[in-house]
Amino acid sequence: MTRNKVKLTYIADDSKRKATYKKRKNGLVKKTNEISILCGIEACAIIYGPNETQPEVWPSHPEVQRVINKFKTMPEHEQNKYMLNQESFLTKSIMKTRDQLKKLRNENKKIEMELFMFQCLSTGSTNNMVDSNDLLCVINQTLKEIEWKKSRVQPQQGTVEASNGAKPLNEENTFVDAHNHIQGMMQTNMGPMQMQDWSFDSANGGGNVMLPFRDYNISNGFWHGPSFH
């Protein structure tokens, strides 16, 4: 878990495993102690060390006995009812990981879509090959985010000018906002892009469409440049 990220697999090397065992046993006992104090509950841990005949228990022996007995005297169905068993634990883990993956995929897709949206806006091209529902969704999402941004700055509108000289957000600036938004998105993936890297495209719709020019170009409505996958 540190220096290197560690894989959750049996540690084959004897001395490494032993060292890890010692460290983690201490950590586990510490955590058990903490939860029982912080939350005012009873908890016990039983750990069989590498030498099979040597269990380590926490807290004291009588406490463990008491907790164990409390558990054992409970009817079986009661025991199972509230049991957090290994299976459900693993199921939860898998679900969580899958959700995270899903989220990452969505983020990737969003980035791709925003890029594509930008391409369409830039070139006016309509011969696209993506699901137009997806694209619409992204455009709406982007607009929604712009609206949200605007709502955060609205109070200052028309009264105070930002000290950095930025224009207040309003309807007229929507496209510039979109541009900035997309630019922000792209910064994450290809390093910061400066304002001077962009220019108004006078060939497409009369000056209100901006094109980036750097290590890439757009032709036939598609992106030719750094990959974003």
Place this chain on the structure above:
Amino acid sequence: MTRNKVKLTYIADDSKRKATYKKRKNGLVKKTNEISILCGIEACAIIYGPNETQPEVWPSHPEVQRVINKFKTMPEHEQNKYMLNQESFLTKSIMKTRDQLKKLRNENKKIEMELFMFQCLSTGSTNNMVDSNDLLCVINQTLKEIEWKKSRVQPQQGTVEASNGAKPLNEENTFVDAHNHIQGMMQTNMGPMQMQDWSFDSANGGGNVMLPFRDYNISNGFWHGPSFH
């Protein structure tokens, strides 16, 4: 443990305690799972939730039963022999903390001593009020560290000059090294001190003793300036 450092005390607030319980229970179970896989051992956790009738166990019920039985069938003295009970856990914690305190105190003392050593070297004063054994010890330690430093640079001695223009470490430079060492020590406590903050003291021993001059002075063999406690 985060955002704020948290005190190890019962959490009075109901909803906070409940939230903490949930988070930490998951953490505990995760850790239990990890140690058992990584180290190929058997371990179980039994946790009684805030609602007293609802114990949560890990891993599965049969596993817990098996581990418990293994523990219970062991003769009492065996159980106690390898037991990590609450008392010894607390004792260990206290000892560890005390050791850390001791260490910090030693570090403080060392810094004070080095400072004093510097004063003595600077002024040639002998009317000191510290245990001369302590002082001797610190001087020896300092010299040892200087030797160690030298040994690290020795291979380059007389052949390559450092690119930053620093002189190679050798006998002649020992005092300068000592000065640099003490200077380094002091940087930790009072911010960086530059070379130009020091001057050779021509009134004391002919040019090989350096004195700092900034927000402090040395008189009667004692330090008058920032406190180092």
Place this chain on the structure above:
DNA sequence: AGAGCTATTATTAGATA
């Protein structure tokens, strides 16, 4: 209540001593 975020603190793997 419960799920998600993130600034912090805590744990710890690997390296040294």
Place this chain on the structure above:
DNA sequence: TTATCTAATAATAGCTC
């Protein structure tokens, strides 16, 4: 071996939605 250090990952308290 066992202890200590530290760079890096992991856990999580308080917050927001």
